[in-house]
Amino acid sequence: MSGAQSPVSPAPQQSKTEPSDGYPEQKHAGAVGYGPEYGKGASTGDKIAGFKEEVKGKLFHKPELVQHGQEMRTGALKKNAMEDDKNNPFQTAKEDSGDSEKNAGAHEEVQAATTAPAGTQKAERQAQGQNDSDVKHIG
Numbered sequence: 001m002s003g004a005q006s007p008v009s010p011a012p013q014q015s016k017t018e019p020s021d022g023y024p025e026q027k028h029a030g031a032v033g034y035g036p037e038y039g040k041g042a043s044t045g046d047k048i049a050g051f052k053e054e055v056k057g058k059l060f061h062k063p064e065l066v067q068h069g070q071e072m073r074t075g076a077l078k079k080n081a082m083e084d085d086k087n088n089p090f091q092t093a094k095e096d097s098g099d100s101e102k103n104a105g106a107h108e109e110v111q112a113a114t115t116a117p118a119g120t121q122k123a124e125r126q127a128q129g130q131n132d133s134d135v136k137h138i139g
Contacts, residue, residue: 040082042075050074 042050050072057065071077116122 040075040079042073042078046075046078047073 050069052069053072054066054069057063057067057069068077116126
Protein backbone atom coordinates (compact mmCIF):
# COMPACT_ATOMS: atom_id res chain seq x y z
CA MET A 1 0.00 0.00 0.00
CA SER A 2 2.90 2.27 -0.39
CA GLY A 3 1.55 3.43 -3.76
CA ALA A 4 -1.92 4.33 -2.42
CA GLN A 5 -2.50 7.87 -1.31
CA SER A 6 -4.46 8.86 1.77
CA PRO A 7 -8.17 9.51 1.18
CA VAL A 8 -7.91 13.25 1.77
CA SER A 9 -10.13 15.33 -0.43
CA PRO A 10 -8.40 17.98 -2.50
CA ALA A 11 -8.87 21.65 -1.64
CA PRO A 12 -12.03 23.09 -3.16
CA GLN A 13 -11.31 24.90 -6.38
CA GLN A 14 -13.11 27.95 -7.61
CA SER A 15 -15.48 27.45 -10.49
CA LYS A 16 -14.84 29.25 -13.73
CA THR A 17 -17.73 31.68 -13.15
CA GLU A 18 -16.98 32.57 -9.53
CA PRO A 19 -15.16 35.90 -9.02
CA SER A 20 -11.66 35.72 -7.60
CA ASP A 21 -12.63 37.49 -4.36
CA GLY A 22 -15.76 35.35 -3.87
CA TYR A 23 -19.44 36.19 -3.94
CA PRO A 24 -20.87 39.00 -1.77
CA GLU A 25 -22.90 38.24 1.33
CA GLN A 26 -26.45 37.13 0.53
CA LYS A 27 -28.91 39.50 2.20
CA HIS A 28 -32.16 37.86 1.12
CA ALA A 29 -34.00 35.07 2.86
CA GLY A 30 -33.51 32.55 0.11
CA ALA A 31 -36.20 33.87 -2.20
CA VAL A 32 -34.93 35.58 -5.28
CA GLY A 33 -36.82 38.76 -5.98
CA TYR A 34 -36.46 42.47 -5.49
CA GLY A 35 -33.88 42.28 -2.71
CA PRO A 36 -33.02 44.68 0.08
CA GLU A 37 -32.23 47.58 -2.24
CA TYR A 38 -35.73 47.68 -3.77
CA GLY A 39 -37.40 51.07 -3.48
CA LYS A 40 -34.41 52.89 -2.03
CA GLY A 41 -33.76 55.08 -5.05
CA ALA A 42 -35.94 57.71 -6.66
CA SER A 43 -38.99 56.31 -8.44
CA THR A 44 -40.07 57.48 -11.86
CA GLY A 45 -42.79 59.59 -10.27
CA ASP A 46 -40.24 61.22 -7.96
CA LYS A 47 -37.99 61.97 -10.93
CA ILE A 48 -40.80 63.59 -12.89
CA ALA A 49 -42.02 65.60 -9.88
CA GLY A 50 -38.44 66.67 -9.16
CA PHE A 51 -37.95 67.78 -12.74
CA LYS A 52 -41.19 69.79 -12.65
CA GLU A 53 -40.15 71.42 -9.39
CA GLU A 54 -36.69 72.18 -10.74
CA VAL A 55 -38.12 73.84 -13.85
CA LYS A 56 -40.58 75.81 -11.72
CA GLY A 57 -37.71 77.01 -9.54
CA LYS A 58 -35.75 78.13 -12.59
CA LEU A 59 -38.74 79.99 -14.02
CA PHE A 60 -39.46 81.84 -10.77
CA HIS A 61 -35.75 82.34 -9.95
CA LYS A 62 -35.99 80.40 -6.67
CA PRO A 63 -32.75 78.49 -6.07
CA GLU A 64 -34.16 76.61 -3.05
CA LEU A 65 -36.90 75.16 -5.28
CA VAL A 66 -34.30 74.17 -7.88
CA GLN A 67 -32.23 72.48 -5.16
CA HIS A 68 -35.27 70.65 -3.78
CA GLY A 69 -36.20 69.41 -7.26
CA GLN A 70 -32.64 68.22 -7.86
CA GLU A 71 -32.68 66.31 -4.56
CA MET A 72 -36.00 64.70 -5.51
CA ARG A 73 -34.64 63.62 -8.89
CA THR A 74 -31.48 62.07 -7.47
CA GLY A 75 -33.25 60.35 -4.57
CA ALA A 76 -31.38 62.28 -1.88
CA LEU A 77 -34.63 63.30 -0.14
CA LYS A 78 -35.82 59.70 -0.01
CA LYS A 79 -32.46 58.55 1.29
CA ASN A 80 -32.48 61.19 4.04
CA ALA A 81 -36.04 60.24 5.03
CA MET A 82 -35.07 56.57 5.24
CA GLU A 83 -32.05 57.41 7.40
CA ASP A 84 -34.26 59.44 9.72
CA ASP A 85 -36.63 56.49 10.00
CA LYS A 86 -33.73 54.20 10.88
CA ASN A 87 -32.56 56.56 13.61
CA ASN A 88 -36.03 57.03 15.16
CA PRO A 89 -38.23 54.02 14.40
CA PHE A 90 -40.85 55.09 16.96
CA GLN A 91 -41.00 58.73 15.94
CA THR A 92 -44.08 58.22 13.80
CA ALA A 93 -45.92 56.30 16.53
CA LYS A 94 -46.90 59.19 18.75
CA GLU A 95 -49.17 58.78 21.74
CA ASP A 96 -51.49 61.56 22.75
CA SER A 97 -50.84 61.98 26.44
CA GLY A 98 -54.14 63.81 26.96
CA ASP A 99 -56.22 60.93 25.61
CA SER A 100 -54.42 58.27 27.61
CA GLU A 101 -54.88 60.22 30.87
CA LYS A 102 -58.52 60.90 30.09
CA ASN A 103 -59.25 57.24 29.29
CA ALA A 104 -57.15 55.79 32.12
CA GLY A 105 -59.85 56.26 34.78
CA ALA A 106 -62.87 55.79 32.54
CA HIS A 107 -64.47 52.37 32.82
CA GLU A 108 -67.83 53.10 31.28
CA GLU A 109 -69.45 51.05 28.58
CA VAL A 110 -69.75 52.72 25.20
CA GLN A 111 -72.70 51.89 22.97
CA ALA A 112 -72.96 52.47 19.28
CA ALA A 113 -75.26 55.22 18.07
CA THR A 114 -78.72 54.19 17.00
CA THR A 115 -79.70 54.37 13.38
CA ALA A 116 -83.41 54.90 13.93
CA PRO A 117 -84.78 58.43 14.42
CA ALA A 118 -85.25 59.43 18.04
CA GLY A 119 -88.78 59.06 19.40
CA THR A 120 -89.80 56.13 17.22
CA GLN A 121 -90.61 52.61 18.43
CA LYS A 122 -87.57 51.24 16.59
CA ALA A 123 -85.25 53.67 18.42
CA GLU A 124 -86.76 52.64 21.77
CA ARG A 125 -86.20 48.95 20.97
CA GLN A 126 -82.58 49.69 19.93
CA ALA A 127 -81.96 51.62 23.16
CA GLN A 128 -83.27 48.66 25.18
CA GLY A 129 -81.12 46.24 23.19
CA GLN A 130 -84.05 44.32 21.79
CA ASN A 131 -84.47 43.01 18.28
CA ASP A 132 -84.94 46.07 16.11
CA SER A 133 -86.05 44.32 12.95
CA ASP A 134 -89.57 43.17 12.42
CA VAL A 135 -88.44 39.87 10.92
CA LYS A 136 -90.37 36.89 12.17
CA HIS A 137 -88.62 33.53 12.21
CA ILE A 138 -90.42 30.30 11.58
CA GLY A 139 -89.30 27.42 13.59
